[in-house]
Amino acid sequence: xxxxxxxxxxxxxxxxxxxxxxxxxxxxxxxxxxxxxxxxxxxxxxxxxxxxxxxxxxxxxxxxxxxxxxxxxxxxxxxxxxxxxxxxxxxxxxxxxxxxxxxxxxxxxxxxxxxxxxxxxxxxxxxxxxxxxxxxxxxxxxxxxxxxxxxxxxxxxxxxxxxxxxxxxxxxxxxxxxxxxxxxxxxx
Amino acid sequence: xxxxxxxxxxxxxxxxxxxxxxxxxxxxxxxxxxxxxxxxxxxxxxxxxxxxxxxxxxxxxxxxxxxxxxxxxxxxxxxxxxxxxxxxxxxxxxxxxxxxxxxxxxxxxxxxxxxxxxxxxxxxxxxxxxxxxxxxxxxxxxxxxxxxxxxxxxxxxxxxxxxxxxxxxxxxxxxxxxxxxxxxxxxxxxxxxxxxxxxxxxxxxxxxxxxxx
Numbered sequence: 001x002x003x004x005x006x007x008x009x010x011x012x013x014x015x016x017x018x019x020x021x022x023x024x025x026x027x028x029x030x031x032x033x034x035x036x037x038x039x040x041x042x043x044x045x046x047x048x049x050x051x052x053x054x055x056x057x058x059x060x061x062x063x064x065x066x067x068x069x070x071x072x073x074x075x076x077x078x079x080x081x082x083x084x085x086x087x088x089x090x091x092x093x094x095x096x097x098x099x100x101x102x103x104x105x106x107x108x109x110x111x112x113x114x115x116x117x118x119x120x121x122x123x124x125x126x127x128x129x130x131x132x133x134x135x136x137x138x139x140x141x142x143x144x145x146x147x148x149x150x151x152x153x154x155x156x157x158x159x160x161x162x163x164x165x166x167x168x169x170x171x172x173x174x175x176x177x178x179x180x181x182x183x184x185x186x187x188x
Numbered sequence: 189x190x191x192x193x194x195x196x197x198x199x200x201x202x203x204x205x206x207x208x209x210x211x212x213x214x215x216x217x218x219x220x221x222x223x224x225x226x227x228x229x230x231x232x233x234x235x236x237x238x239x240x241x242x243x244x245x246x247x248x249x250x251x252x253x254x255x256x257x258x259x260x261x262x263x264x265x266x267x268x269x270x271x272x273x274x275x276x277x278x279x280x281x282x283x284x285x286x287x288x289x290x291x292x293x294x295x296x297x298x299x300x301x302x303x304x305x306x307x308x309x310x311x312x313x314x315x316x317x318x319x320x321x322x323x324x325x326x327x328x329x330x331x332x333x334x335x336x337x338x339x340x341x342x343x344x345x346x347x348x349x350x351x352x353x354x355x356x357x358x359x360x361x362x363x364x365x366x367x368x369x370x371x372x373x374x375x376x377x378x379x380x381x382x383x384x385x386x387x388x389x390x391x392x393x394x395x396x397x398x399x400x401x
Contacts, residue, residue: 059226141206
């Protein structure tokens with residue numbers, strides 16, 4: 001009887017420990033998870049939904065959290081997988097609606113209106129150019145630009161070597177630069 | 189504009205654009221919303237587990253009750269008498285098998301017949317016994333418990349014995365035609381009657397007269 005109560009108490013303590021770990025993970029890495037989701041989905045509402053879904057998945061496997069060495073990399077991998085899966089589902093559901101992924105930026109006070117508009121235009125151009133990149137180059141470039149993730153973690157997320165990540169990122173930048181020169185050059 | 193300056197400007201624009209591409213801040217309170225959602229899901233899972241436990245316990249109890257009830261009903265349907273007879277037959281069959289075929293007496297006249305018998309298909313004695321001998325009951329028809337209606341009737345008859353008497357009495361008009369023959373069937377011819385004279389010995393008369401006196 002005493003052993004049973006001790007076991008039950010231990011189970012409750014473990015569950016409590018898992019819950020604490022999960023809460024800590026949410027507080028520390030929710031922004032990173034959101035950014036990864038946003039980099040794939042390009043929509044704030046979808047990115048937040050994806051963030052909720054990612055942490056719900058983590059809740060189901062929270063017993064494993066205690067044994068995971070690098071929780072940030074683990075969460076980043078889950079976030080990437082969930083976001084890519086969601087993007088595929090959304091692409092099937094809303095095929096042909098190009099405007100769905102557009103973001104809106106509020107104009108901050110103190111900025112000149114023409115400058116802000118120019119920045120918005122540039123962002124829209126860059127977004128179009130990035131989305132036109134081949135998927136393997138785009139993924140490597142987008143994940144490399146995330147400051148929180150090291151190239152080693154990007155390589156683990158994509159299932160390629162670190163050198164391949166650098167190479168793909170470099171090639172993606174070169175393509176973007178060429179296209180930008182082609183776009184802006186004649187005007188200037 | 190110098191081409192080098194143009195290239196540098198494009199590079200700067202690309203770098204800043206890429207930084208902005210992923211450097212997006214979520215709406216304030218993202219962590220709280222995520223935690224609230226997790227708490228709701230956690231509660232739902234816990235209540236789901238509780239339901240599963242309740243359903244599982246109820247199913248297990250129902251299974252136990254059904255098993256007990258089936259056991260009781262099967263015991264009632266197979267009275268002990270029948271079980272004894274069946275086991276007795278089985279034991280007899282095994283005894284027959286173990287004892288083997290009965291000893292045969294050598295006789296020249298029966299050699300041919302025995303040869304024919306030897307080539308006939310051999311039957312399993314256990315199967316033959318089982319097929320030919322139906323289990324005999326100690327009592328035929330087999331005893332069975334009274335139904336509810338029968339037991340109620342018996343109780344009523346025991347409480348009211350007058351009712352039994354009335355039931356046993358033949359009702360006048362219905363019983364008469366079957367028990368007594370009709371007047372046409374009775375032979376009333378007097379001629380066929382022979383009345384023999386009474387033979388009374390003297391001694392007997394005197395004794396009876398003295399007794400009367």
